[in-house]
Structure formats: structure tokens, C-alpha cells
Amino acid sequence: MTGREQDGRGCRGAQGAAGAPAAVGEGRPAVVCPRFDGVGSDGAPVRLGIMGGTFDPIHQGHLACAEQAREAFGLAGVVFIPTGRPAFKRDRAVTDGAVRLEMCRAAVAGNPAFAVSSLEVDRPGITYAVDTLRALRDHYPANVELFFIAGADAILSIARWHESAEVARLARFAAATRPGFAVTEPFKEELASRGAFQVDYFEVTALAISSSYLRERAARGLSLRYLTPDPVREIIEARGLYRLEAPAAAVAGGGKEAPWTP
Ligand code: DND
8 A cells, every 4th residue: 555545544534624625525636635635726825834854753843843833824734744765864774654654644643734745755766855845836826835844954954955946946944943953143144145045934842852862762762752642652662663673674675665775
């Protein structure tokens, strides 16, 4: 079963967020995700949040960041898009995309303003944000403004992203400042000199949580309780993810996906 089929099944029947557009009809294939495919179809201006990430694993920091961006920028909803094969992480094994999708879905279940898209996991090859943004821009009408939500650490690198000028043209960035990743005025000037990026900064609750911290704790057999939603923690425990001797099928290259190396 592909991630997209799973996504369709997982989201079908879910109620739309207050004021959010209804899901696309039964039987029609999802393009981005069933819950938010119809955004903007009434022609009214609307903002949609995109939260891209490796999400290995997804945690409370990602979720709080998306929720606070939704409020700060008046977003109709936020689509979490886990990467397939992340462009900047080709030097390390990443948990299989289907498993990261499963964790993301478990994390957002119950929040009608959040959904998960399998767009990047389903796309073969290295994941570049520009390809995703093109697909979203092709799908949504011009009255839908796309906000790519990212932590300040990710913003520090956008000038190095593949086809960064195109990235700048296709979306606005909602950049969350968080502990350890201060964005200084000289940095903002430097970024402006490297491209026409539209970046709006906002402060998120200080959650000094990172995926690497969760992986480290899991490897040492320490608790992940309260760092990630319980259903995600249960998947990690049940699958034995991030243990020092993680099952081969849990990481890219060990499962159905072909191995990927730099
Ligand atoms: P990460 O691997 O940094 O995601 O990827 C973030 C996005 O950048 C993805 O959509 C990538 O496709 C894109 N990217 C990266 C490099 C190259 C290219 C694209 C390219 O096209 O060439 P993580 O799973 O580590 O984190 C997800 C997001 O959550 C990030 O924006 C991160 O900064 C943020 N985050 C937090 N925000 C607030 N509080 C916390 C956070 N922890 C992570 N505690």
C-alpha cells in the first residue's frame, strides 16, 4: 500500500477544521491530502501552512511550532509533509518514509486543523522542497497563499536549497525562532542579499526539543513520554526504533525502499 492510499484512508471521514474547506469527494485521488485539497476553491483569499521536515521522529516542538504559526498567520490549516530522502541528510540513515508518515499521522490525529501529506515520501529520488512547492502551486488556485513553516535553523540554510530562487518565488516562510537558533539582524541582511526570500519571523514557546535528542534518548532506553505524543511514542517502542541495534527494516535501505547514499 502506498503512503498516499494510507493517507486517504486515514483522513477520510474526518471533520473539517472550523472554517476550513471540506475534504475532497470520496473516490477522487488526493493530490496533497484529502482534508485540504479543496482549500481556496471558493475563490476567497486563504493561507495554508506547509510544515516540511524529516520528522525522525516528529515531536512536541514541531507540533507547537505549527500550531503557533497557524495562529500567528491566520492559516486555514497546516499540512505536514515528511521528506522522502532528505537533501541535506544523505550522509546518515533515516527511518523509512512509511514509518515516519505513520508517526506524523499518529501525532496530528485529533487536530482538525492539521493533516499529513505523503507527497514527498511517494516521490522517487532526493526530496527537494522546490518540487513540492511547484506541485502545491500547480494544485492550488492563486488565492491560496502558501506559508512554509520552518524553524530558524532550517531558515539559516534556505539560500543553499536546490533552486533557491524558485523556492523564494513560490512560497513565503514563517520562521520560528527557538532556543539556540537566534536570527540576528546581520543574518537577515545576509539572507536578503542571497535571494528574494519573504520571511516572517515569529517566536514559539521555548521547546528545546529536537529529533536527535529523542533518538539519543531512545537509544539509551530513556523515556520519550511528554516529548512526543503518546501514539508516536508507542510506535517507536513497538517498532524498536532508534535502538542501538534498530531492526534493519526500520531504516531506509533496510526495508522496501532502495538504499540511498550520498
Ligand atoms: P529538516 O530535515 O530540517 O526537518 O527539514 C526541514 C525542511 O527543509 C524540509 O521540508 C526539507 O525538505 C527542507 N530542505 C532542507 C534542506 C534542503 C532542501 C530542503 C532543498 O530543497 O534543497 P526536521 O525534521 O529536523 O524539522 C522540521 C522543522 O521543524 C524544521 O523547520 C525545524 O527547524 C523545525 N523544528 C522546530 N521548530 C520549533 N521548535 C522545535 C523544533 N525542532 C525542529 N523544538
